Ligand SMILES: Nc1nc2c(c(=O)[nH]1)N[C@H]1C(S)=C(S)[C@@H](COP(=O)(O)OP(=O)(O)OC[C@H]3O[C@@H](n4cnc5c(=O)[nH]c(N)nc54)[C@H](O)[C@@H]3O)O[C@H]1N2
């Protein structure tokens with residue numbers, strides 16, 4: 001979403017620089033954008049389809065690859081039914097216009113309940129809260145960071161992440177501007193992050209206890225009669241229910257468990273409620289945890305009861321030029337929840353998907369509906385889902401595994417076929433997803449910088465081909481529809497679909513208009529849009545599903561934080577990293593080893609551990625050896641390991657990444673730990689022990 005200018009010489013990229021005239025990023029750029037040139041030129045990036053053979057992977061033609069891919073999938077469907085064919089959609093799809101557009105035919109063709117995506121290891125609670133409160137899973141309130149006076153950040157590190165579900169390039173500048181207007185930025189995080197370092201205040205919190213904190217904040221607001229929902233009261237149901245639900249959670253009662261003093265909680269509640277314009281914003285830290293749905297919900301509730309939803313300086317809904325909310329409403333995909341459950345563990349469906357944490361068991365467990373074939377698209381679940389090692393073992397049991405990906409990596413090494421798409425600069429660019437999540441309404445389209453070679457395929461071409469071939473072997477209706485879908489989609493292409501969406505959208509734009517404005521078009525600040533955009537024209541603030549889950553939360557107050565000697569593991573994102581896949585370039589990996597375990601000095605000295613030592617971290621599911629980094633930026637009792645590393649698996653073709661391998665945090669995270677309400681993975685607060693490994697074992701034996 002950052003505007004860039006790329007200097008080229010023929011097919012070579014000479015440099016990438018920031019576009020000062022981009023209305024959203026205004027000259028901001030992070031180092032990952034410079035690395036686009038590295039991805040483009042990477043000799044390890046796959047250019048031709050690969051097929052697994054007894055002696056390793058061999059290159060084959062596209063024609064053969066498509067035939068084998070489709071044959072394998074239809075064979076499994078014919079023998080075992082539709083749900084035996086699973087699909088896993090990874091994060092980069094959301095950045096890829098073509099892949100986004102061709103998901104519609106692909107998912108329609110597959111019609112499988114065995115659908116998975118990064119959603120359930122990320123923002124599922126955010127979407128579920130939007131579905132139940134506002135009536136659509138994509139009606140997501142965005143913090144109006146540029147106009148607020150009080151910015152409460154819970155479980156997000158936008159200085160490293162560039163803002164997530166709050167696309168806001170140049171976060172440090174925007175945070176400074178809040179402070180210069182006399183406003184406050186408060187960060188609540190078990191680590192004093194890069195964001196906390198520039199905030200006005202930072203408070204440590206025990207992992208997984210944010211819902212308790214937010215209930216206590218609401219308790220104070222109701223007790224001191226600080227609620228003032230203003231115009232929201234006219235179309236919001238359930239405000240009084242919140243007062244009742246929050247009553248048992250006084251600051252004194254939650255202080256010890258959350259790690260925040262009661263006085264601090266009271267002050268926070270008052271400053272938030274009394275600020276002229278305030279916004280509570282939570283991301284991955286409050287999403288992927290045991291009470292992720294409750295915490296995400298309560299942050300919205302806080303905005304509503306203080307009148308800060310749908311008003312400038314609070315949280316607002318974007319009105320993107322290509323309105324994916326209206327489009328998905330039109331194709332009847334506003335969202336769904338718990339309309340069926342996973343076969344083995346009974347976790348709920350959300351939006352037609354099952355939680356990623358059940359994929360391995362659904363492959364391993366025999367019976368009707370067992371997964372026997374898999375298509376992954378832009379996904380590396382071996383490194384990105386809990387207990388990745390178990391999933392890797394399960395992948396080898398599949399009868400057929402097709403990976404749409406341009407690297408031979410930790411996940412795709414298990415595939416029967418790898419279909420490599422073109423990379424970003426060879427494709428049309430428009431951010432269908434991220435304009436919806438941005439802090440300002442803008443629109444920007446970029447045509448491909450380089451034409452794709454005749455022997456390359458775009459993601460959308462690959463997905464469409466798979467969809468059409470799958471349909472051609474299916475019901476009579478689908479057999480008839482297949483050539484029509486192929487013709488229409490090929491003729492329109494992603495650009496044609498986008499053009500239709502832009503023309504139908506609220507700003508009446510078109511691709512032609514955007515081509516004439518290469519820096520992007522500024523469509524203005526976010527504006528109030530409620531109650532008009534609410535599906536039922538009302539906000540249902542206290543859904544029974546959420547209220548009922550508070551009993552589970554209350555039990556947490558009786559549980560000890562962690563057994564003696566056990567740490568709570570959390571993750572951390574790093575500026576020069578992008579989940580699991582941008583580690584194959586010196587630009588992003590040079591310098592000191594970044595895959596380290598952070599530990600507080602008091603904890604280290606209590607165990608006689610010193611910085612730089614390699615320590616063994618062990619959870620229920622596995623164990624890794626990793627260098628120790630001692631820092632008082634991490635809360636005592638908590639340790640932190642970044643995710644996305646662990647590239648030294650055999651068969652991986654990533655020369656640079658393998659030399660900076662690190663270990664995978666998801667060799668430790670536990671697929672049995674989920675938010676019981678929604679099934680989202682709970683990455684935050686995984687119980688682990690830390691010792692010196694073999695040396696510790698020797699000492700134990702001697703005793
Ligand atoms: N450079 C870079 N940018 C990225 C990415 C990347 O990998 N690298 N990934 C992108 C993606 S896919 C996403 S989803 C976004 C994520 O964007 P963010 O959510 O902003 O990023 P994280 O660093 O995961 O921030 C989560 C924070 O929650 C804290 N935390 C952990 N557990 C708890 C808890 O129980 N309570 C509270 N209050 N805090 C907790 C962590 O210490 C961490 O600081 O970033 C995107 N941007």
Ligand SMILES: Nc1nc2c(c(=O)[nH]1)N[C@H]1C(S)=C(S)[C@@H](COP(=O)(O)OP(=O)(O)OC[C@H]3O[C@@H](n4cnc5c(=O)[nH]c(N)nc54)[C@H](O)[C@@H]3O)O[C@H]1N2
Nearest residue numbers: 090091092118122378379380381384404571579580581643
């Ligand atoms: N422990 C822990 N685990 C986490 C997280 C965490 O904070 N802690 N964060 C979670 C979050 S928020 C997310 S979003 C997930 C991300 O996890 P995934 O969705 O699995 O995504 P990535 O790790 O980014 O892997 C992306 C894959 O897509 C390929 N790829 C890149 N671009 C393209 C493209 O344009 N087309 C195609 N076809 N392929 C492409 C890459 O080669 C790589 O194999 O990880 C989650 N896992």
Ligand SMILES: [Mo]
Nearest residue numbers: 091118122123
């Ligand atoms: Mo994510």
